[in-house]
Amino acid sequence: MVSLSSYLILSAILFSIGVVGFLLRxxxxxxxxxxxxxxxxxNLAFVAFSRYLNSMDGQVIVIFVMSVAAAEAAVGxxxxxxxxxxxxTVNADEMNLMKW
Amino acid sequence: MLETVLFVILAVFTVVTAVLVIVQRNPVTSAxxxxxxxxxxxxxxxxxxxxxxxxxQVIVYAGAIMVLFLFVIMLLNPEKEKRLVARNRLMRGVxxxxxxxxxxxxxxxxxxxxxxxxxxxxPPEKVAALGNTQVVAQLLxxxxxxxxxxxxxxxxVSIIGAIILAKRxx
Numbered sequence: 001m002v003s004l005s006s007y008l009i010l011s012a013i014l015f016s017i018g019v020v021g022f023l024l025r026x027x028x029x030x031x032x033x034x035x036x037x038x039x040x041x042x043n044l045a046f047v048a049f050s051r052y053l054n055s056m057d058g059q060v061i062v063i064f065v066m067s068v069a070a071a072e073a074a075v076g077x078x079x080x081x082x083x084x085x086x087x088x089t090v091n092a093d094e095m096n097l098m099k100w
Numbered sequence: 101m102l103e104t105v106l107f108v109i110l111a112v113f114t115v116v117t118a119v120l121v122i123v124q125r126n127p128v129t130s131a132x133x134x135x136x137x138x139x140x141x142x143x144x145x146x147x148x149x150x151x152x153x154x155x156x157q158v159i160v161y162a163g164a165i166m167v168l169f170l171f172v173i174m175l176l177n178p179e180k181e182k183r184l185v186a187r188n189r190l191m192r193g194v195x196x197x198x199x200x201x202x203x204x205x206x207x208x209x210x211x212x213x214x215x216x217x218x219x220x221x222x223p224p225e226k227v228a229a230l231g232n233t234q235v236v237a238q239l240l241x242x243x244x245x246x247x248x249x250x251x252x253x254x255x256x257v258s259i260i261g262a263i264i265l266a267k268r269x270x
Contacts, residue, residue: 002107007148008210010111014118016203021122023195027181029127029173033134036165037118040141043153051148055220056227060239062153066160067251071258073165077172078265084176091181 007048015041028080028090032073039069107147114140125181127173131166138162149224152233 014037021034043062050058084090087097117136124130138161145154227235240248 002104002147004213004215005210006107006111007144008213009207010114010144012203012206012210013115015206016199017115017118017122019202020195020199023198024192025122027127029169029176030122030124030130033121033130033169036134036161037121037137040138040161043157044141044144047145047148047150047153051150051224052215053220054223056222056235056239057220057243059150059153059232059236060244062150063156063236063240064244064247064251066156067255070160070165071254073168074258074262075265077168078262081172081176082265090176 004048004052008045011041011045011048014038014044026092028083028092028095029077031092032076032080036069036073039065103147107144110140110143110147114144128170131169131173134169135162135166138166149227150232152236 018034018037018041021037022031025031025034043065046058046062046065050056080090083095087095089095114137117133117140120133121130121137124133138157142154142157142162145151145157222235
């Protein structure tokens with residue numbers, strides 16, 4: 001039997017990898033992928049808790065998280081496409097129109 | 101014993117592919133490694149006896165969302181990045197430092213988890229008898245009916261938003 005802590009620590013490692021990718025990478029698409037990694041880490045924690053607490057609520061919430069992730073990916077990628085059309089770049093450093 | 105071995109293999113695979121996602125210069129390679137991460141996470145959900153979530157993970161994440169990512173990457177076809185990370189050295193240091201600090205904090209909390217209080221009403225045997233998908237569906241359409249309906253509104257809003265944003269010049 002794998003302990004709950006192992007699953008939660010795996011989730012923490014995945015989340016930290018997502019945070020580091022989000023903070024360090026400059027490509028907007030890769031930043032979005034890092035966000036997906038963080039959402040998946042949260043999902044893993046939800047499923048692990050649901051298993052070890054004898055409650056199925058966590059698995060239902062994972063479905064909601066997945067639909068939010070799908071909505072976020074659709075809108076976010078549309079924003080990236082709109083930015084690319086005007087700026088001809090996906091680099092986050094060069095997207096500085098609102099910087100003063 | 102078998103469960104532990106499978107968990108270790110899947111966990112190592114997940115972490116390695118997740119690291120490879122954020123160190124690739126080519127976004128297409130990143131996306132492929134992210135798909136591999138999602139597949140091994142689906143395996144971990146199977147170990148946790150969440151069969152429905154594992155199937156949805158493969159269908160929605162590895163299928164729908166990553167196809168969307170690959171479609172946008174190939175549509176935009178951005179040139180390979182010259183520099184992997186931020187130019188500013190201070191930002192790079194702060195980023196890595198924050199990541200490590202976060203990992204230590206969450207890791208210390210999760211290292212010793214004490215589960216106290218009452219357990220839920222779905223022990224593993226009962227879920228196995230009723231069927232995982234049936235239990236999830238029953239909860240989704242009774243206790244979580246309002247969030248379920250709100251999710252449908254959210255998806256509608258995101259469809260409209262994506263079409264408006266992608267359609268014309270802004």
